[in-house]
Amino acid sequence: MSIRSMLKLPGQWLAQLGEQLDHIQIARRPFTWYLQGWRGGILLLLFAFLIPSMVSSFGDSFGLDQSFVLTLVTMGIYIILALGLNIVVGYAGLLDLGYVAFYVIGAYTMAVLSSGVISDANGHAHAFRQTPFWWLLPLGALLAGLFGVLLGAPTLRLRGDYLAIVTLGFGEIVPIVFNNLPYFGSVGGATATRPDPVSLPFGITFDFSSFLDYSPYYYLMLILLALVVLLVTSLRESSLGRAWVAIREDETAAAASGVNLVRTKLLAFGMGASIAGLAGVLSAATITHIEPGSFSFSISITVLVMIVLGGISSIPGVIVGAAALAFYDQFLSNRLNETLHSYSFVTSPDSPFHFLNSLDLNQAKLLFFGIILLAMILLRPQGLIPDVRRKRELTGIGEAPEELSVVGALEQEHGGATGSDINAHMTEYTGPGSDARGRED
Amino acid sequence: MILPLATVTAGDFFQQMELGITVGAMYALIALGYTLVYGIIELINFAHGDVFMWGSVITYFIASSLGLKSTLTGFALVGVIVFFLIIGVGFCAALNVTIERVAYRRLRKAPRLAPLISAIGVSFILQTLARLWRGAGGESFPQIFPTTSFSLGAVNISFRDIFIILLSVGLMYGLDTFIRRTKLGRAMRATAQDPEAASLMGVNINQTISITFLIGGALAGAAAVIWNLYVGQVKFDIGFEQGLIAFTAAVLGGIGNVRGAVIGGFLIGIIQALTILYIHNGSSWLDVAVFSILVLILVFRPSGLLGQQVPDKV
Numbered sequence: 148m149s150i151r152s153m154l155k156l157p158g159q160w161l162a163q164l165g166e167q168l169d170h171i172q173i174a175r176r177p178f179t180w181y182l183q184g185w186r187g188g189i190l191l192l193l194f195a196f197l198i199p200s201m202v203s204s205f206g207d208s209f210g211l212d213q214s215f216v217l218t219l220v221t222m223g224i225y226i227i228l229a230l231g232l233n234i235v236v237g238y239a240g241l242l243d244l245g246y247v248a249f250y251v252i253g254a255y256t257m258a259v260l261s262s263g264v265i266s267d268a269n270g271h272a273h274a275f276r277q278t279p280f281w282w283l284l285p286l287g288a289l290l291a292g293l294f295g296v297l298l299g300a301p302t303l304r305l306r307g308d309y310l311a312i313v314t315l316g317f318g319e320i321v322p323i324v325f326n327n328l329p330y331f332g333s334v335g336g337a338t339a340t341r342p343d344p345v346s347l348p349f350g351i352t353f354d355f356s357s358f359l360d361y362s363p364y365y366y367l368m369l370i371l372l373a374l375v376v377l378l379v380t381s382l383r384e385s386s387l388g389r390a391w392v393a394i395r396e397d398e399t400a401a402a403a404s405g406v407n408l409v410r411t412k413l414l415a416f417g418m419g420a421s422i423a424g425l426a427g428v429l430s431a432a433t434i435t436h437i438e439p440g441s442f443s444f445s446i447s448i449t450v451l452v453m454i455v456l457g458g459i460s461s462i463p464g465v466i467v468g469a470a471a472l473a474f475y476d477q478f479l480s481n482r483l484n485e486t487l488h489s490y491s492f493v494t495s496p497d498s499p500f501h502f503l504n505s506l507d508l509n510q511a512k513l514l515f516f517g518i519i520l521l522a523m524i525l526l527r528p529q530g531l532i533p534d535v536r537r538k539r540e541l542t543g544i545g546e547a548p549e550e551l552s553v554v555g556a557l558e559q560e561h562g563g564a565t566g567s568d569i570n571a572h573m574t575e576y577t578g579p580g581s582d583a584r585g586r587e588d
Numbered sequence: 589m590i591l592p593l594a595t596v597t598a599g600d601f602f603q604q605m606e607l608g609i610t611v612g613a614m615y616a617l618i619a620l621g622y623t624l625v626y627g628i629i630e631l632i633n634f635a636h637g638d639v640f641m642w643g644s645v646i647t648y649f650i651a652s653s654l655g656l657k658s659t660l661t662g663f664a665l666v667g668v669i670v671f672f673l674i675i676g677v678g679f680c681a682a683l684n685v686t687i688e689r690v691a692y693r694r695l696r697k698a699p700r701l702a703p704l705i706s707a708i709g710v711s712f713i714l715q716t717l718a719r720l721w722r723g724a725g726g727e728s729f730p731q732i733f734p735t736t737s738f739s740l741g742a743v744n745i746s747f748r749d750i751f752i753i754l755l756s757v758g759l760m761y762g763l764d765t766f767i768r769r770t771k772l773g774r775a776m777r778a779t780a781q782d783p784e785a786a787s788l789m790g791v792n793i794n795q796t797i798s799i800t801f802l803i804g805g806a807l808a809g810a811a812a813v814i815w816n817l818y819v820g821q822v823k824f825d826i827g828f829e830q831g832l833i834a835f836t837a838a839v840l841g842g843i844g845n846v847r848g849a850v851i852g853g854f855l856i857g858i859i860q861a862l863t864i865l866y867i868h869n870g871s872s873w874l875d876v877a878v879f880s881i882l883v884l885i886l887v888f889r890p891s892g893l894l895g896q897q898v899p900d901k902v
Contacts, residue, residue, distance in 0.1 A: 242704055301887040308632045309886055311704060312835060316879040319832065327872050444828070448712060455705060511720060517712030524706045525694060540699060 188376075195369055199362035215478075216361040220433050222473040223368035224426050229453040229469035230379050230462070231422025236451065237460030237537070238388060239415035240395030241303075242311040245318020247446040249420040252294055253287040253427020254437050255325060258337035260286070261432070270329045280342035280355075284371075284428050291424025292417045299416035303409055318447050326439040336438030339431045355432070364433045371429060375422060380462060382418070391415055396540060445513055449476065452516045455523050458530025460537045467532055472519075476512060484508040596865055599742030604865045605858060610749045610818065612857020613756035617811035618834035619841070619849040620763065621684075621804030627780045627844035628800045629696065634707035635687055637831015638714035639805055641824065643680040643812025645718050647672045648729050648822040659734045668732060669813070677809035684805025685798050693794070711828070719824040726823030729816040752814050759810055760850050763803065767846060776800055780844070829875070833860075836882040842895020851893060856881070 171178045181190060199216050206212060228250065235243045259265060263277035278286075302313045331337050342355040345363075353363040382388050390411045393401035402408050431437050449472065457468020487508060492498045523530065529538035618640055625633045650672070660668055691710045695703040737746035767773035778786035779796045787793045815830070816822065837856040841848025856878065863877045864870040870877075885892060 236701070240699075240701060242701055244708070301883060305886060305890050308630075308700070308704065309839075309890070312632060312832075312839075313883060313886060316832060316836075316875075316882055320876045320879050323872075323875055327869075327876075448708060451705070451708070506720070510724070511716065514713060514716035514720065517709045517716060520709030521691060521706055521713065524702055524709065525691070528698070528702055541702065 192369070192373060196366070199365050203362075213359055213361055216365050217433070218474075218477045220361055220364050220368050221430075221477050222470055223365075223372050224430050224433075225450065225453065225473035225476075226466055226469040227368075227372055227375050227426040227429070228423055228450045229457075229465050230375050231419045231426065232450050233419075233454050233460060233462070233465045234379060234382065234391075234422070235415050235419035236454055237465070237534075238383065238391040238395070239412060240391075241412060241415060242308075243314045243416070243419065244311050244444075244447055244451070245314035245316065245321075246419070246423055246450055247442050247444065248298075248314075248318045248321040249291040249295055249423035250427040250430070250446065251321050251325065251439070251442045252291045253424030254431040254442075255331055255337060255427075256287040256290050256424070257283050257428040257431035258339040258435075258437050259331055261340045261342075262338055263340075264332075264337070266330050266332060268329055270333070277340060280428075280432060284425060287428035288421040288425040291427065292421030295420025296413055296417045299413050300409075303412040303416065315444070315447075318444060322439040322442045334439065336436060336440075338436045341435060342432055361433070364429075367432075368429060371425065375425070376462065376466070378422075383462070387411070387414060392536065448520075449516060452520050454530075456519055456530060458533045458537070459528075459541070461530060461532050461534035464530045464532035464534065468530065472516070475515075480509050480512045597742075600865060602741070602743045604861045606743055606745055606749065608858035608861030609854060610752050610857070611860065612854035613753050614811050614814045614818065614853075615830070615834045615837045615856050616850045616853025617756055617759065617807045617814070618830060619837040619853045620760070620846065621808050622831075622835050622838040623841070623843055623846060623849040624776075624800050624804045626838070627846075628776060628797055629692070629703075630700075631692060631703050631707065632835070633687075633804070634704070634831075635691075635710040635714060636684070636804065636808060637827035637829075637834070638711045638718075639680050639684050639687070639827070640808040640812050640815070640830060641718060641827025642683060642714060643676040643809040644729075644815050644822050644826060645722060645824075646679050647676045647813055647816055648727060650675055651730055651732075651816075652727075656730045656732055658730070658732075660732050661734060665732065665734075669817070672813045672816070673810060676813045677806045680809030680812065681802045681805040684801045684808070688798060688801040693797075715824050715828065722822070722824065724824065726821055729820035729822055731820065733817050748817060752818060755810065756814065759807060763807070764846060766803075772796070772799060832875075833878050836878050836885075839882060839892055840885055842892025845892065845894045848892055848894035 173181065198219065202211055202215055206215060232243060232246050235241050260278040260283055261280055263275050264272050265275060266272050298317050302310045325331050326334055344355060345353040353366065355363050390406045393406055394408060394411060398408060453469040453472045454465050456472060458464025484507065487493060487503065492500050493503045528541040621636045622633060625631060687710050691706045692703050695706055733748040735746060737744045767776060775791045775796045778789065778791055779793055783793050833856060837852035838849045840855060841852030859877065859881065860874055863874055867873055
């Protein structure tokens with residue numbers, strides 16, 4: 148048996164297992180029926196709702212404590228971030244490399260306004276009226292979205308590459324501004340006040356004040372995540388979503404078909420930014436203390452890697468990619484590092500593998516992310532769970548055959564002269580109705 | 589505003605201008621790498637800054653292995669600097685060509701987003717490798733250049749700065765001549781204008797693009813040696829910071845335009861120096877100043893100082 152066919156074995160086993168599973172029926176329907184579409188979503192949500200109680204009941208036997216729930220909250224925040232960035236990078240095809248900036252703006256909105264502490268130019272703290280958390284969720288999203296529009300407006304007229312570099316710069320300077328300005332606690336950062344407890348009917352209360360129990364934050368995260376998933380799913384099917392795809396595939400053709408380029412791009416950019424703001428508010432509420440130094444470029448890139456790994460513009464792909472990488476980033480990498488440094492063949496100085504002792508896997512994870520990014524874009528640009536339409540764009544598979552293309556046929560007949568003729572007409576004609584493209588420029 | 593202006597004498601001003609021009613020469617060398625690559629394949633080579641950083645790290649590594657600690661004079665100094673230039677230039681050129689071969693060549697026909705993402709991946713890999721190898725703290729390059737200087741009025745000019753400016757300007761002049769006068773330079777210009785037509789005229793596109801990356805990398809290597817002699821702080825993230833500044837310089841001059849990148853580099857150096865001079869606590873606002881310039885250029889003159897507005901190809 149060749150190595151190649153051996154490598155295929157696990158896949159075959161999985162397929163066989165799948166066939167076996169298909170015969171399982173629940174209430175006279177195959178059980179896979181229950182996993183499809185919205186039913187699967189609800190089941191997943193139900194399962195997710197049970198996780199904190201599962202952790203508190205059996206967590207001990209797996210070495211998991213309440214900090215694991217905090218890890219899950221952070222994972223959820225990353226998934227929200229990835230879904231937001233996916234609007235910009237996936238739907239509209241604009242590369243935003245400073246996504247962390249909007250996250251920072253959301254986090255600082257929460258920290259400064261919930262605690263009601265602001266400093267003067269000399270660094271002395273002054274108290275003002277505290278704002279309740281539930282107002283800050285929309286406010287943080289709104290502010291971040293506003294900054295997104297402000298930053299996007301000058302750059303979205305230009306080609307995509309410029310947007311990448313301007314957002315990169317913006318992502319760098321926003322933390323620097325918070326670091327340098329005396330008003331928001333400068334280097335030391337700001338501390339948010341935790342949300343007030345929420346009482347629901349039937350005696351259910353969510354008490355956000357405990358540092359030992361993060362499950363209220365977990366449920367909050369779950370609700371926000373579900374809302375964001377609903378939002379991005381419906382956006383995708385909306386006319387706006389189709390306009391984004393049109394721009395991504397061919398800007399000129401989209402403009403000629405009456406899509407307002409700048410407005411549509413700005414909407415993508417602003418919506419992505421406000422989702423990051425939302426994630427920032429949630430993050431600051433959970434960890435309470437935020438410092439400008441902890442919001443680095445690597446967060447922007449990590450979120451980008453999540454999208455590329457899962458599948459650009461595919462919602463299930465982005466969720467899975469974000470969950471997997473955030474789990475590795477927040478949990479697995481640390482565990483692996485501890486495990487590596489507990490082996491005697493690594494720690495003992497006589498061992499030939501002693502050089503591994505100086506290897507910090509937590510630092511190496513950025514290397515791992517870089518390799519994923521490069522490998523995915525070179526070998527599987529459509530991601531693990533691809534979006535059908537995007538896959539066609541990125542790999543060129545399944546494109547219309549050459550002879551069906553009308554434009555191609557025309558160009559062949561006229562020896563390429565049509566292209567320049569059309570261009571000549573476009574520049575000459577300036578009368579009414581000609582401004583489908585001109586309006587934006 | 590919270591940024592009070594400092595009082596400045598004419599002597600301070602010219603002293604700071606001298607600093608700006610020296611740093612600007614280095615920015616110009618890095619910016620040339622961005623602009624050459626953008627000119628030929630319309631890609632922002634995100635990894636370029638990290639190629640520069642690796643040049644700095646490698647020459648530091650060689651210097652510390654050689655046990656260099658104190659200042660050198662005469663032939664020893666010249667020999668060591670030439671040696672470092674060969675190492676830095678050679679390493680960075682080879683690295684840049686390899687990157688193009690591995691990460692960009694396959695994606696030449698892909699959507700624009702793909703090579704850009706690939707470049708970011710390479711940048712991250714290079715940065716983390718340097719961090720894993722040399723640690724996160726950073727090291728300082730030994731001061732091998734004597735600090736002797738002469739004064740011109742109220743301004744002190746060190747021989748090191750003279751050397752840096754002469755070296756950079758020499759390299760830039762060489763590059764300009766190469767692009768305008770030689771056959772390979774003509775091939776580069778042809779490929780930049782229209783790769784398909786150029787290949788029909790017998791230009792080897794792959795080779796030309798490789799040579800562009802080679803030259804860009806070589807200039808980054810020279811800039812890395814200058815950085816080590818001038819600033820001397822060798823750290824895994826200098827490529828990211830200096831790269832962003834140099835990219836701004838390239839955009840300021842008009843990306844794709846070789847002479848524009850040189851002018852942009854010097855201008856950015858001078859603007860930075862004056863930010864330090866005129867703005868209270870200016871050194872912590874340097875990045876903000878550079879970034880503001882970038883946004884202002886993109887708003888008011890996206891083609892840069894010397895660039896031409898090129899319509900999108902349909």
